[in-house]
Amino acid sequence: MEEAVLLVMTGTHPATEIEQMMANARLAITQDTIERARTVPGISQIVLSTNAPSLAEWARAQGVTVELDVPGSSFHFGKHLRDLVAKYRIRRLFYMGGGSGALLSADEMAAIVDRLRSTDRVLITNNFYSTDLAAFTPADVLDRIEPPAIDNDLGWVLAEQAGLPNESLTRRASTQFDVDTPTDLMILTAHPGVGAYTRAFLDNLRWDISHIEQALRRLVDRDAEVLVAGRVSAAVWEYLERETACRVRVFAEERGMRASGRQARGEARSLLGYYYQQVGPQRFFETLAELSQAVFLDSRVLFAHLRVWPPAGDRYNSDLRRPQHIADAIVREFTQAAMSAPVPVVLGGHSLVAGGLYALVEAAWARSGADVPRYVDHTVWHKGKTVSQLP
DSSP states (O other), X not given: OOOEEEEEEEOOOOSSXXXXXXXXXXXXXXHHHHHHHTTOTTEEEEEXXXXXXXXXXXXXXXXXXXXXXXXXXXXXXXXXXXXXXXXXXXXXXXXXXXXXXXXOOHHHHHHHHHHHHTOSSEEEESOSSSOSEEEEEOGGGGGGSOOOSSGGGHHHHHHHTTOOOEEEOOOSHHHHOOOOSHHHHHHHHHOTTOOHHHHHHHHHHOOOOHHHHHHHHHHXXXXXXXXXXXXXXXXHHHHHHHHOSSEEEXXXXXXXXXXXXXXXXXXXOOHHHHHXXXXXXXXXXXXXXXXXXEEEEEHHHHHHHTTOOOOHHHHHHHHTTOGGGOOXXXXXXXXXXXXXXXXXEEEEXXXXXXXXXXXXXXXXXXXXXXXXXXXXXXXXXXXXXEEEEOO
C-alpha cells in the first residue's frame, strides 16, 4: 500500500512573555509528536513546517524534512498546505497542528495511517467542525477548493467543497485535546500521558495547580457535584455523565459565537453573564459554590457578554490566576473573585470545556486509583432484563 506523509505545522508569534511560553510549549509537544511518529509504520516521510529555527535544527538532526518560514513573510494556512502537498507530491496526507498531539499515542497514529492507506478517498478528523488534525486522500483535492485560512476549518472545507467522506475519530482526550491556553498546560501537568519533552518543559514551569488538583478529586467523588459552563457540546456533556462519578451541572451557552460573528458584532449573550452583572463578581462565584463543589468555567463567554475582549496576555494571566499582571480592570476583578471563591474554580477558554475535560477526567481516575462506579450505569436494560453492556 502507498505510504503516507505526516505534516506537522508549528508556528510561533509571541507578543508577550506568556505568549512566548505558550509557543515554547507547542514546540516541546511537536518534538514528542515527531518522536512517536518515527516509530509508526506506513509513514514514509515527516515534514515539519515552522518558523522556529531551534525546532528546525532539532528536527533535521532527527532526519525530518524541514520547511522553515522566511522571516517576515505572510502566512495563509490553506495556501501553504496546498503548496507543500504540491512540492512533495503528497497523495496521502496526515496533518497535525503543533499543539494537537500532546496525548496522541503512536498506536493511535498508526491506526489513522492504516485507515488512510486502505482507501482512495477518505477524510479522518478529530473534530469535523473545529479540526486540529486531519488525514485525507487524495491530498491534491486542495487544488480544487478555496483553501481555508485556519486549520480549524479544514475538515468542513474538505467535506463540503471537495466531497471527501468524513470519518470522525472516537472522542477521547488523545483526539480532542489541543493546547490553546495556559489552562491546557496546567491540565497536561496533571495528566500521566505526556511525552518526555513536554514533561520536562512543564516541570520547569513549577506552576501551582492545587486548584486543579482539588477539582480533579471531585470528578471521582460520588457525593460531589461539579459545574461546567460555557461552550459545552452535547458530546462532552454525555461523556461527563458516563465517565465521572460525580453529578454534573451544565450551563451550555454561545457555542459558535466566534465562527458566527456574534462575538465580533457584540451580540454574544449569556444567562450567567446577566446574573454576573446583576450581583457582581463576588456574589456570582459564591452562588456557583452553592451549586457545586468545583467549577470549570469557559470565561471567554462571560467576557464576550460583557463586551470585553482583552489581549491574550490578560486572558492567559486570568487563567493562571495572576491578577497582578492583568491590565483590564474588569478581567482583573473577575479573576480575583474566582480565586477567592469557596470552591476550586478552573478558568479557561473553549478548549477547557472541550478536550480539556476529557483529559481532566482521565487524569482524575489515574490519580485517584479509586475503584468506584461511574455515575451512569453502563448496563442496558430492556423489559426488566440486562441485555448488553456498553464498551
